[in-house]
Amino acid sequence: MNIRRHFGAQVSKFFQRLVYATSQARYEEALGILEKDYPNGKEAVAYIKAIDSRKFSRYALVLPRYGRMTSNAVECMNAAFLKLREYAARRLLFEVWIYVMRSFYERQTIAEGSIDLLTEYAKGRFSEFECEYGRYVMYNADDDNALVQTNGGVDQWIVRRHPRLSCSCYEPQEMQWPCIHVMSWCKGKGEDYLPYVDRIYFQKSLLACYSQAIPPVTE
Numbered sequence: 001m002n003i004r005r006h007f008g009a010q011v012s013k014f015f016q017r018l019v020y021a022t023s024q025a026r027y028e029e030a031l032g033i034l035e036k037d038y039p040n041g042k043e044a045v046a047y048i049k050a051i052d053s054r055k056f057s058r059y060a061l062v063l064p065r066y067g068r069m070t071s072n073a074v075e076c077m078n079a080a081f082l083k084l085r086e087y088a089a090r091r092l093l094f095e096v097w098i099y100v101m102r103s104f105y106e107r108q109t110i111a112e113g114s115i116d117l118l119t120e121y122a123k124g125r126f127s128e129f130e131c132e133y134g135r136y137v138m139y140n141a142d143d144d145n146a147l148v149q150t151n152g153g154v155d156q157w158i159v160r161r162h163p164r165l166s167c168s169c170y171e172p173q174e175m176q177w178p179c180i181h182v183m184s185w186c187k188g189k190g191e192d193y194l195p196y197v198d199r200i201y202f203q204k205s206l207l208a209c210y211s212q213a214i215p216p217v218t219e
């Protein structure tokens with residue numbers, strides 16, 4: 001699947017709407033816009049419809065992807081090793097080993113030196129939330145459900161706590177952390193939102209990832 005190659009770079013912004021659609025209705029709406037507003041939109045829509053949306057659209061993802069909409073991990077690895085590609089096979093293995101060992105050493109030192117509970121990544125995201133949540137108002141909130149609104153009710157989201165935490169913005173399901181709507185709800189109830197943050201966003205998990213040394217590759 002390479003929609004840019006088939007239909008040109010300009011198609012990307014239309015395709016992004018499909019990737020980040022949080023409901024089937026928004027996905028269908030984005031397909032309609034692509035068909036109507038893009039020069040060869042009809043063919044692009046037919047091409048996309050032949051692909052299973054569970055592979056790329058946020059609303060249809062089967063399992064949480066922690067914000068990764070494509071195989072970003074593989075792309076990152078390719079980018080990290082880009083400079084090493086010119087080496088011959090044996091030297092390449094050695095350089096990859098050096099690279100990985102250096103990364104582990106550096107990250108282990110960061111994790112050990114930190115006394116913070118959450119990773120820098122999670123802290124950054126939550127401090128953005130902290131600045132925004134005042135804009136959101138809750139209605140019909142009880143122990144398990146809440147309706148969260150902003151812009152005088154123009155935008156609204158449904159938050160549920162059971163059987164597991166979810167929001168109609170889809171962020172808690174995908175990221176396994178509280179979205180701004182869940183945070184507003186917690187704030188309104190006087191509860192801490194940290195219990196809703198998955199353990200992967202805690203320093204302890206980061207440290208565990210880098211706690212083991214990798215044995216050298218022998219001949």
Ligand SMILES: [Zn+2]
Pocket residue numbers: 157167168169170171172179180181182
């Ligand atoms: Zn939400």
